Amino acid sequence: MKITMYVNGSEHARDVEPRMLLIHFIRDELGLTGSHWGCDTSNCGACVMWLDEVPVKSCTVLAVMADGRRVTTVEGLARGTRLDPVQQGFTACHGLQCGFCTPGMMMTARWLLDHNPAPTETDVREAISGQVCRCTGYQNIVKSVLWAAAHEGDA
Amino acid sequence: MQVPAQVEYEKASSVSHALSLLARYGPEARILAGGHSLIPMMKLRLAQPEVLVDVNGLADLRFIRVAGGELRIGTLTTHAQLLDSALAAGHFAILRDAERVIADPIVREWGTVGGSLCQADPSEDLSAAFAALKGTMIIAGPGGKREVSAREFHTGPYETVVGPVEMLTEVRLPVKAGAGTAYVKVSRRAGDWPVGAAGAALWLDRAGVITDAGIGLTALGAQHFVAAEAEDYLRGRRPGPEAFAEAGAIAAANCRPAADQRGPEDYKRHLAGELTRRALAVAARRAGWGEGTGLGERTP
Ligand SMILES: Cc1cc2nc3c(=O)[nH]c(=O)nc-3n(C[C@H](O)[C@H](O)[C@H](O)COP(=O)(O)OP(=O)(O)OC[C@H]3O[C@@H](n4cnc5c(N)ncnc54)[C@H](O)[C@@H]3O)c2cc1C
Ligand code: FES
Ligand code: FES
Numbered sequence: 468m469k470i471t472m473y474v475n476g477s478e479h480a481r482d483v484e485p486r487m488l489l490i491h492f493i494r495d496e497l498g499l500t501g502s503h504w505g506c507d508t509s510n511c512g513a514c515v516m517w518l519d520e521v522p523v524k525s526c527t528v529l530a531v532m533a534d535g536r537r538v539t540t541v542e543g544l545a546r547g548t549r550l551d552p553v554q555q556g557f558t559a560c561h562g563l564q565c566g567f568c569t570p571g572m573m574m575t576a577r578w579l580l581d582h583n584p585a586p587t588e589t590d591v592r593e594a595i596s597g598q599v600c601r602c603t604g605y606q607n608i609v610k611s612v613l614w615a616a617a618h619e620g621d622a
Numbered sequence: 623m624q625v626p627a628q629v630e631y632e633k634a635s636s637v638s639h640a641l642s643l644l645a646r647y648g649p650e651a652r653i654l655a656g657g658h659s660l661i662p663m664m665k666l667r668l669a670q671p672e673v674l675v676d677v678n679g680l681a682d683l684r685f686i687r688v689a690g691g692e693l694r695i696g697t698l699t700t701h702a703q704l705l706d707s708a709l710a711a712g713h714f715a716i717l718r719d720a721e722r723v724i725a726d727p728i729v730r731e732w733g734t735v736g737g738s739l740c741q742a743d744p745s746e747d748l749s750a751a752f753a754a755l756k757g758t759m760i761i762a763g764p765g766g767k768r769e770v771s772a773r774e775f776h777t778g779p780y781e782t783v784v785g786p787v788e789m790l791t792e793v794r795l796p797v798k799a800g801a802g803t804a805y806v807k808v809s810r811r812a813g814d815w816p817v818g819a820a821g822a823a824l825w826l827d828r829a830g831v832i833t834d835a836g837i838g839l840t841a842l843g844a845q846h847f848v849a850a851e852a853e854d855y856l857r858g859r860r861p862g863p864e865a866f867a868e869a870g871a872i873a874a875a876n877c878r879p880a881a882d883q884r885g886p887e888d889y890k891r892h893l894a895g896e897l898t899r900r901a902l903a904v905a906a907r908r909a910g911w912g913e914g915t916g917l918g919e920r921t922p
Contacts, residue, residue: 468631485631485674486664507624509662512728521731527661528732531631532654532676575728596812597726 470534474499475543485531489523490514492530493540501541501570505599512598515571516540522578524597541570544577552615553577562611564602571598576612586616624665630673637762640677640789645764647673649786654678655698655737658729683736683791686710692758692794697736701725704735714795715908716803716821720751723805726813736790742780745815749776750838750847751805752793754821760792767791773846800826800833802909806901807840808893810884816841817884818893820849820873822901824861826909832856837869837902842894843878849898851876861906870899 471480474497481496493499493516505513507526514525517539518532544551553576556562563569572595579586579594586594591612592605600608630647631654634640644651652671654660655678663669677683683698686707693713695704704710705721724747725733738748739759749772757772761784770783772793777783784790807819823836835856837849852873859865874895881887906912 484628486626486629488625488661488665491625507665509658509729512726515728522728523732524728527658527729529626529631529657529661529674532657532678594727597728 468531468534470531472530472533472535473537475539483530485529487530489516489518489525489528489530489533489538492533493525493538496530499540499542503567503570505567510597510599511568512571512575512595513568515574515598517574517578520578520581522575539574541573544573551577552619552621553580553612555618556611556613556615557608560607560611560614562604562607564604568598568600568602568608572600572608576615579612580616580619584616584619586612588613626661626664627667627670629664629671631676632673633676633679635679637680637683637789637791640675640680641762641764641787643673643675644787644789647675651675651786653740653789655734655740656700656732657737658725658733659737659741659743677789688713688797690794691798692796695735695793695795697734697739697790697792699735701730701733701735701738702727705730713797714755714801714803714823716751716754716805716823716905719803719805720747720807720819720821723747723807723809723816729813735793739775739793740782740784740790742776742778742782743815744779744843745841747805747807747816747819747840750819750840750844751821752795752838753847754805754823754836754838755795755803756823756836757796758794759790760794761788762791763788773848776846798825800828800909802826802905802907802911804901804904804908806897806904808897815884818842818879818890818897820894820897820901822898822905824856824902824905824909824911826861826906826911830860830911832859832861835869835902837873837898839873839877839894839898841879841884842890843880844873844876844894849873849876849894852898856902861902861909861911863903866899866902866906869902870895870897873898 503513505511650672711718819840821838879890
């Protein structure tokens with residue numbers, strides 16, 4: 468089936484099997500390997516990207532369901548060479564160890580801050596509650612997101 | 623690596639278009655809503671539909687409104703939309719209680735009310751909530767629409783009355799004065815399916831007598847998700863700790879939980895009693911009963 472997707476601002480048209488999962492389309496067809504493919508069972512959130520403006524576990528939707536829609540992956544977070552405050556927060560607060568969960572955590576964090584610019588620690592924990600960090604660095608992930616919230620307006 | 627088997631894909635543009643696609647492709651066609659139950663099942667090859675009929679474009683099935691003395695919920699409403707609805711929570715706090723603990727915030731953006739009900743997993747939280755509220759399901763088919771009680775909707779695990787060329791379009795919940803509702807769930811970790819859960823709805827008259835009661839049990843082996851004997855016991859009584867404890871004991875005695883990876887049978891039976899008691903206590907308080915009694919105030 469022929470589909471067209473707008474990924475991080477660029478248009479991509481491909482002919483795909485309807486059974487192809489969005490995560491595989493993004494990683495294997497488009498070569499955007501920032502989004503990770505972890506549990507494969509909708510539980511870990513390593514594959515979280517945005518479909519339009521809404522985060523989704525991309526191992527749990529088909530690529531054809533994204534036909535005609537916008538997709539944003541972790542590669543689309545930075546503005547040119549300027550990192551998103553969320554990315555800066557993860558740098559400043561040591562928000563990653565192995566980095567496997569990081570792209571999904573960042574996409575969820577960006578979504579949270581877009582809807583709730585001044586989250587509490589509880590809000591952050593609730594937002595990432597469907598995601599797993601196998602290095603169990605939750606403490607620093609939460610700190611990183613709160614750092615981003617506090618530095619959102621900085622130049 | 624889990625990948626679905628070969629499948630064809632069609633986008634429906636209206637309810638009647640969806641129904642005609644289902645009719646054209648026959649019994650191996652399946653409706654695709656949020657896909658958050660169906661796609662995992664397809665990846666495990668527990669489901670192998672030949673054709674998917676994607677109904678996500680049917681924006682007119684995404685609504686929550688009050689009409690005709692009922693709260694009406696379109697089946698493409700997502701869990702997140704139901705959770706955020708002040709209208710829904712204002713009438714039935716049980717819906718917010720339940721939605722807060724269904725899956726996680728990301729899954730809730732995609733899973734739909736209709737998908738939850740039609741998946742008919744015995745652990746699906748909304749099935750018990752709507753059974754407690756004595757809702758009505760609206761099903762569209764080639765001959766028009768029909769209504770089925772929420773309590774007759776599920777015919778067994780993963781089975782409903784929805785036929786191969788039919789689609790669930792709406793859930794209707796009767797709005798009556800004197801109602802108080804609540805949902806209490808125990809799960810192993812945040813975002814997980816319930817080990818067990820109970821939903822309660824109580825309707826009190828002005829004298830404080832229970833005129834009607836609805837009790838739904840999730841994942842606890844209750845027929846049609848309902849604790850009917852406990853409801854019968856409560857009708858005509860006054861709310862109170864003894865009445866709620868007894869109703870819990872009746873609910874526990876009449877359900878048939880099965881041991882699985884989430885817990886042994888005796889523990890689940892204990893949960894049936896205790897969660898019923900707690901849900902009733904919170905529901906009664908929300909119906910205006912026993913202000914300041916402290917009963918249930920420490921429960922979630
Ligand atoms: C990680 C995870 C955790 C979860 N935790 C919970 C939980 O704690 N509690 C809980 O209750 N649920 C839980 N769920 C399930 C979630 O609620 C369901 O996935 C979701 O609501 C199903 O809706 P859907 O729109 O995704 O349905 P789909 O997957 O699209 O469909 C499910 C089934 O219903 C059929 N169907 C869908 N819509 C209709 C319709 N309108 N008419 C007729 N048939 C239809 C489909 O053909 C399919 O057979 C969890 C899911 C995941 C992935
Ligand atoms: S790979 Fe998608 S949730 Fe784990
Ligand atoms: S940093 Fe290793 S999984 Fe989170």
